[in-house]
Amino acid sequence: MEEGKGVKSPRKTPGWNRKHGEESGQNEACYVSYKRFRRWIHFPRSGTEAPAVSTPLTTGRRQRERSFELDTVCQRLELDSPPAHHEAARGGLQGALQGYYLHNTPHHPPLQTCLDNTGGRLVPQGDLYTSKHVTYHQGQGTTCATKCPTTDADVRRCSLQPFTVLDKAPESPHGGSVMKLAAPSLLNDYYTNVLDCSCNGMVALALGSSVVLWNSETRALVGSLEPRPQAGRHQSVSSLCWSRDGRALCIGTRRGEVELWDVENKQNVRRLPSHLSVVGALSWQQQLLSSGSVLGRIHHLDPRAPAPLVGAAVQEEGICSLQWSPGDDWLASGSTDGLLRIWDRDIAGPTRTKQPVTTMKQPSAVKAMGWCPWQEKNIATGGGWKDGELRIWDTQSGTCVNSANTNSQICSLRWAEKKKCLVTGHGLPHHQVTCWSWGSASLHPVCQLTGHSGRVLHLASNPDSTQIYSAAADQCFRIWDL
Incomplete structure (x- = not known):
């Protein structure tokens, strides 16, 4: 996540960064509304399913903390690319992440984000930029989505x-x-x-x-x-x-x-x-x-x-x-x-x-x-x-x-x-x-x-x-x- 007007409190709305803060991690492209982001993601609404990533939890000590983290994620995921660059995502959160595309300049380094596979929460692991080229691997209780190495140098760096x-x-x-x-x-x-x-x-x-x-x-x-x-x-x-x-x-x-x-x-x-x-x-x-x-x-x-x-x-x-x-x-x-x-x-x-x-x-x-x-x-x-x-x-x-x-x-x-x-x-x-x-x-x-x-x-x-x-x-x- 980039610096600046990050998270003030759980009561802040996802669009707060866009209005007041310049360092929310989307300072190289244009903004896309949070409502549009929610329409791109389709979650099953079964009562047994975990809450959607944009659904805050409001009761209990741990749930209050979890609600804060979810609001943080929603603020960071104001996607920057024009709608034409995005693909409709179906099949849950993983499919939605694979559909994201952000225009990266040559200055952008390999970026990371992680999905906590318990409770349906998205745990911030740095910038929440994601690319079309995403690979998933299982490890230590989390599923990590990282930018795929595109060159031999990237492959060597990962090892x-x-x-x-x-x-x-x-x-x-x-x-x-x-x-x-x-x-x-x-x-x-x-x-x-x-x-x-x-x-x-x-x-x-x-x-x-x-x-x-x-x-x-x-x-x-x-x-x-x-x-x-x-x-x-x-x-x-x-x-x-x-x-x-x-x-x-x-x-x-x-x-x-x-x-x-x-x-x-x-x-x-x-x-x-x-x-x-x-x-x-x-x-x-x-x-x-x-x-x-x-x-x-x-x-x-x-x-x-x-x-x-x-x-x-x-x-x-x-x-x-x-x-x-x-x-x-x-x-x-x-x-x-x-x-x-x-x-x-x-x-x-x-x-x-x-x-x-x-x-x-x-x-x-x-x-x-x-x-x-x-x-x-x-x-x-x-x-x-x-x-x-x-x-x-x-x-x-x-x-x-x-x-x-x-x-x-x-x-x-x-x-x-x-x-x-x-x-x-x-x-x-x-x-x-x-x-x-x-x-x-x-x-x-x-x-x-x-x-x-x-x-x-x-x-x-x-x-x-x-x-x-x-x-x-x-x-x-x-x-x-x-």
């Missing part, structure tokens, strides 16, 4: 192991691409946060339902972590975050589960209180873990306590980014509605009466976000495809102090502390990584790194900030030398 070296460039004193590695099954989903590097140089990257560990110093694959299946079904990872000491990794899933892992022993040490929806972002404050969901709930968790939920906050919009400031005094939450909220460190008390200290607004979702390590009151945010603005905010006054128009979708953002620069990952038109110099009165690009053929969804840096790691929708992981 590669994670972090297989695809290309190695000679290191240059001027910086640039150092190495290109494989990241098969990386979900093309703007709202995920699935790449992080620990203080020890251990890279964690979620590929579908697995988290792969890679040592950036030895450049060796260390192993993988598998979140516990729910009801026998594996669940895709939507967010992850290393603890400050690099010993523990927290993993959030699309089904709302939050798990704490001992990485050295590769053991799941605790299952923390879960959300009712996708865990969009995670952030540590010393021994305290904060998690945010796309239903707008923030949980503050102390894994050492018998009852780990020690505080909470509620906002109306879905949370797509969450980060504690370097001094652990402030928590920033970015929403799908373009609101950037700053919360104080007092996490206790009633959840519904707690208010943010400051609220700032930008035209698109606040997914690309990061506190400046050496100017603690300042935070950077990146705008989406119809915005494309890089902004530096003063969180005390709530004002934008610097900005620069990138003419590009900003998908990810990281500060390189020891290099005193800001790094952004972009989507269309060039899928580049850009390094920025920021002073008190200026924000300007220093260099532009190109090589990805899909939008740069995630960024991380090694502990000494000499290298940047990027994971993109082209299912490649790149190392860039700064």
Whole structure:
């Protein structure tokens, strides 16, 4: 799913994205109404059949969550192609998916979506773009629909192991691409946060339902972590975050589960209180873990306590980014509605009466976000495809102090502390990584790194900030030398 005005609440109608939000995943073509989409799909109406994908469920705790997911799907499936490009679909959901056709530009990477074969639900697994050329295979309790490989290179890519070296460039004193590695099954989903590097140089990257560990110093694959299946079904990872000491990794899933892992022993040490929806972002404050969901709930968790939920906050919009400031005094939450909220460190008390200290607004979702390590009151945010603005905010006054128009979708953002620069990952038109110099009165690009053929969804840096790691929708992981 692309970024922007994603999901605000279950009560929003499927056409909401089209009217208000630019980043709903259909920004390269024209819109087709949801009513027309429903006419293309024919479902049996037997009382024993599972509910149709566009039929929200309204009762019970799990059904309320399921209703939210279904509304999300309906919003994402506003198809873009002219009616002539679509074939009438009969024979249930699988036949309908085979009938979809979207016009893809050469910039589009292979795309994925998955069908949960229990309950008749469509589970979002990245962009819900589908093509005429669809193949189905059974695995791990889900039926996956992926774009068929059309070239020998695509076939080889599908069979590669994670972090297989695809290309190695000679290191240059001027910086640039150092190495290109494989990241098969990386979900093309703007709202995920699935790449992080620990203080020890251990890279964690979620590929579908697995988290792969890679040592950036030895450049060796260390192993993988598998979140516990729910009801026998594996669940895709939507967010992850290393603890400050690099010993523990927290993993959030699309089904709302939050798990704490001992990485050295590769053991799941605790299952923390879960959300009712996708865990969009995670952030540590010393021994305290904060998690945010796309239903707008923030949980503050102390894994050492018998009852780990020690505080909470509620906002109306879905949370797509969450980060504690370097001094652990402030928590920033970015929403799908373009609101950037700053919360104080007092996490206790009633959840519904707690208010943010400051609220700032930008035209698109606040997914690309990061506190400046050496100017603690300042935070950077990146705008989406119809915005494309890089902004530096003063969180005390709530004002934008610097900005620069990138003419590009900003998908990810990281500060390189020891290099005193800001790094952004972009989507269309060039899928580049850009390094920025920021002073008190200026924000300007220093260099532009190109090589990805899909939008740069995630960024991380090694502990000494000499290298940047990027994971993109082209299912490649790149190392860039700064």
